[in-house]
Amino acid sequence: MMSALLHRAIESGVKIYNGFAIKHLEDTSQGVEIETEFGWTIRVPNILVAVNGFARRLLSMAEVQPARNQVLITQPIPNLQIEGCFHYDRGYFYFRNIDGRILLGGGRNLDLEREKTDEFGANELIRKALVNLLETVVCPNQQVQIDSWWTGILGLGPIKKPIVEKISPNVTVAVRLSGMGVAIGTLVGQEGAALVME
Ligand SMILES: Cc1cc2nc3c(=O)[nH]c(=O)nc-3n(C[C@H](O)[C@H](O)[C@H](O)COP(=O)(O)OP(=O)(O)OC[C@H]3O[C@@H](n4cnc5c(N)ncnc54)[C@H](O)[C@@H]3O)c2cc1C
Incomplete structure (x- = not known):
């Protein structure tokens, strides 16, 4: 999805700038002032803000709760039999096969308060539970090596339900994808863009 979006944007002449955080946004009578973390400011006529779980930090939107998820991927497992996507414990845990490896994540319910954060980082309690699930339920009686860990917000x-709305005359938001952004992200993006163009 992201690759198709980037391809289409570049083909249409859209310029993409990565690598800096926005510290503050202000809708003024001359447009939206975007203050970057490096201290310089850009002014644009209007803006679509699509920071999802980071909306509370950037826009003080209390109705968006960031929630961190721990995820691991194993090294390739010889003769891996598991095929498909699986959910466990009301969907809080999930795993699937990918290119002969197991991708396993979740367990936020084991430490709900500490995972209500938009800071990336490990939660050892949850990581232990994920390893235990991997070794005892997903791949019992098998030598499994973990290749890497990461977190997502x-x-x-x-x-x-996503929030797609104007929060001031020139600032539109498309946030709170509710853990469904891979499935509904393109639609939410289209709806947000349509609001900006109105
Ligand atoms: C572990 C995990 C598993 C998931 N599984 C599924 C699934 O199976 N199916 C599904 O549909 N969805 C799934 N999701 C949800 C899906 O990934 C998200 O809904 C989707 O990524 C949201 O896309 P987005 O572009 O709105 O936000 P994000 O992908 O979160 O992107 C927001 C971007 O904004 C940037 N940003 C934030 N603040 C600032 C700032 N101040 N300045 C500049 N940039 C900023 C961030 O760096 C980030 O790049 C999963 C999410 C996680 C974490």
């Missing part, structure tokens, strides 16, 4: 809320 979800944007959740009291209802499982």
Whole structure:
């Protein structure tokens, strides 16, 4: 999805700038002032903000709750029999095969308060539970090596529904993808873009 989006954007002449965080946004009578972490400011006529779980930090949107997820991927496992996507414990844990490896993540429910964060980082309690699940349920009686770990940040809320709206005349948001952004991200992006163009 991301690769198709980038391809289309570049083909249409869109310029893409990565590598700096926005510290503050202000909708003024001359447009939106975007202050970067490096201290310089850009002014644009209007803006679509799509920071999902980081909306609370950037826009003080209390209705978006960041939620961190721990994820691991194993080294390739010889003769891996598991095929498909699986969910466990009300969907808090999930695993699937990918290129002969197991991708396993979740377990946020084991330490809910500490995982209500938009800071990337390990949670050892949850990582231990994931390793235990891997060794005892997903791949029992098998030597399995973990290749790497990472964390991702979800944007959740009291209802499982994205927020796509103007929060001021020139600032539109498309956030709180509710853990469904791979499935619905393109639609939410289209709806957000349509609002900006109105
Ligand atoms: C472990 C995990 C598993 C998931 N599994 C699924 C799944 O199976 N199916 C599904 O549909 N969805 C799944 N999701 C959810 C999906 O990944 C998200 O909904 C989707 O990535 C949201 O896309 P987004 O572009 O809105 O936000 P993000 O992908 O979170 O991107 C937001 C971007 O904004 C940037 N940003 C934030 N603040 C600032 C700032 N101040 N300045 C500049 N940049 C900023 C961030 O660096 C980030 O690059 C999963 C998420 C996780 C974490």
